[in-house]
Amino acid sequence: MTRMSVYQRLPVVLQNAACSAYGQYVNWTRYGRGFRSQLHEAEQRLVMSGPELLAFRDRRVRQFVQHAFDTTPFYRDLFGKIGAEAGDFDTLASLHRLPVLNKSELQAQPDAFVSSAIGASRRIALHTSGTTGTGLHLHSTIEAVREQYSIWWRYWRHHGIQQGEWCAYFGGRSVVSIDQQGPPFWRVNIPGRQILFSGYHASPDRLDAYLIELRRRRPLWWHGYPSQFALLAARTIETGFDLGYSPRWITTASENLMPQQRSAILSAFGTMPLQHYGMTEAAANFSQCECGSLHVDEDFSGVEFLPSSRPGVFKVVGTNFSNLATPLLRYDVGDVVVLSDRTCSCGRPGRTVESIDGRNEDYVLLANGSRVGRLDHIFKDMTNVHEAQIRQTSPGAITVLVVRGSRFGPRDEENLLLEFRNRLGEQTAVNVEYVSSLGRTRGGKLRFVVSESAQ
Ligand SMILES: [Zn+2]
Incomplete structure (x- = not known):
């Protein structure tokens, strides 16, 4: 960041107030009207039988393809070109007739994907940071954001985390000016119950300040990038720091949790990290269960696994049912996975993923x-x-x-x-x-x- 923003010039106490004010807005966006009922319905779907769940997903495929065809220029043109009608697509498997959509195609003509059914006042703008520096701007709706958070909260609640639990958050937000040399390297969002630790100040000597603050506040839930937790773990092991407690939950997101990170976190803090997989585009979501398996959230999006250039490794391609503002059919997320052929002993229906193998470019x-x-x-x-x-x-x-x-x-x-x-x-x-x-x-x-x- 080359220019100091207004936020970065504020004293720490006002930065905390700004984080709380923003946290209040974020709370409303994610958990406002409709969220509770979406969460309730999502949790009800956990007890569906396998055939019921897949019928639910295929019903969403039918409705969503019709919506994309009726209201977006891109899909109207595409269906015309390949001589298809929306009614031809009634199951996830039937989507194979459509070409896979790459991120670059979406970036090249984003307006062609925007649905005319969602007026400008109902659209909200989302951004993905992108790993190669080319971020993606995407329209969505407030209902879609709430549905995505209902799926994430279903997973967190399944592991015993309740809304309102204080969370030590280690993510990519620039909450502390990069010029700041000494602690505090964190800010507090009171309505969102988050201690926001900076992801940009984590040099080894500064990590001690992070650890001391964690020991002082003792948050039971840590959430964020696994690479940040791995740094904290390495420092803890290296210096023999006594944290004084074990967090009850360490949940990771945004980056793939790598095996060496998992073992470092477990040995430093005595807590086995939990992983979920999701993205802004909402084209796929996987949630780890109590047995450690990654379950495809079949009710949330239409996930397909297509062969990649490497044997046994599959590309994640998904259809984002929840986002009526920018419908994407068969969107290549850019990640690859290894699939599991075992049925998980937790009994949850749907497919499971053995491991997320990172970005497709990670070879x-x-x-x-x-x-x-x-x-x-x-x-x-x-x-x-x-x-x-x-x-x-x-x-x-x-x-x-x-x-x-x-x-x-x-x-x-x-x-x-x-x-x-x-x-x-x-x-x-x-x-x-x-x-x-x-x-x-x-x-x-x-x-x-x-x-x-x-x-
Ligand atoms: Zn399971």
């Missing part, structure tokens, strides 16, 4: 053109590595940026190089570079693989 390209993903597993047991990022300079050559813990030694580097050689072969040039911290995206997210040739 390394070898000199022979093949792609290797899931490299985050290399770091799973490397407790002396605080953070890592892979930078691909050209096909067949990578640089691994590593933030070392104090106990990192020559053997760790040997192990690291060995693990990379095992997965990428002798032909791939692997350089290790040690850095004091890793850069974040504009939204404060940490990307695991950055392709420098593609930027």
Whole structure:
């Protein structure tokens, strides 16, 4: 951020007031009229049988395709081109006749997707930060936002979190000026019951201030980016900091929870993090259950899993039933997953996802053109590595940026190089570079693989 905003020039006490005022507005947006009944209905649907749930989803497919066809230029033209009628699409499977929609197509002509049925006064503007710097602006409705929060609260409540629980929030919002050198690196949103920790001040020495504040306030719920919790965990383990309590819930969002982050968080705080998967576009949502499985929220959007360039790995493509302002049919979210063929013992119907494999771009390209993903597993047991990022300079050559813990030694580097050689072969040039911290995206997210040739 190059220019100081009005907010950033305020003293801390007024910044807290501003966070609370904004929190009041956010509360209304998310939890105003209709939210309670949506939440109640969403929770009722948890006990539907499998066939009932899929019938409910297919009914939404029919209504939504009709809506897209009747009220948006893009789908009216598309159906004309392929000689289809809205009535041809009556199940999720029947959507396969339609082409998959990429983010770039949506960005190129956003107005073509806006529904004429939703007047300008009923539209609200949403933004996604985007991991490559190209954010997306999207119209939605207040009802759609409330429905999405009803699905998220269904999941949080399922794990015992009630609305009104104080939450230590670690996200991408710039609540503290980047020029501020000393604590407090957090602000408080009283109506939203959030302590908003800055995601942009988390250098190792400052993390102690974060931990001391957590020990003082003892919030039972921590929510936010797993990369932030992993930094806190690494610092706690490194310095032997005594937090004095275990948070009851650590829930992660926005970034994929990687295996090494999960184990660091568990060993530092004694709390197994819970993961859910969702996005502003509302094209897919998965919620972790008490058994640890990720369940597709079949009632919320029409999720399809399409083969990717890597065997056994599927692209997430979804239809966003809830957003009547910008209907998207078969939207490629840009993430890839590994599917599970087991039925979860919790008994919830619908499909389950074995693991979210991150962004589709989170792979390394070898000199022979093949792609290797899931490299985050290399770091799973490397407790002396605080953070890592892979930078691909050209096909067949990578640089691994590593933030070392104090106990990192020559053997760790040997192990690291060995693990990379095992997965990428002798032909791939692997350089290790040690850095004091890793850069974040504009939204404060940490990307695991950055392709420098593609930027
Ligand atoms: Zn389950």
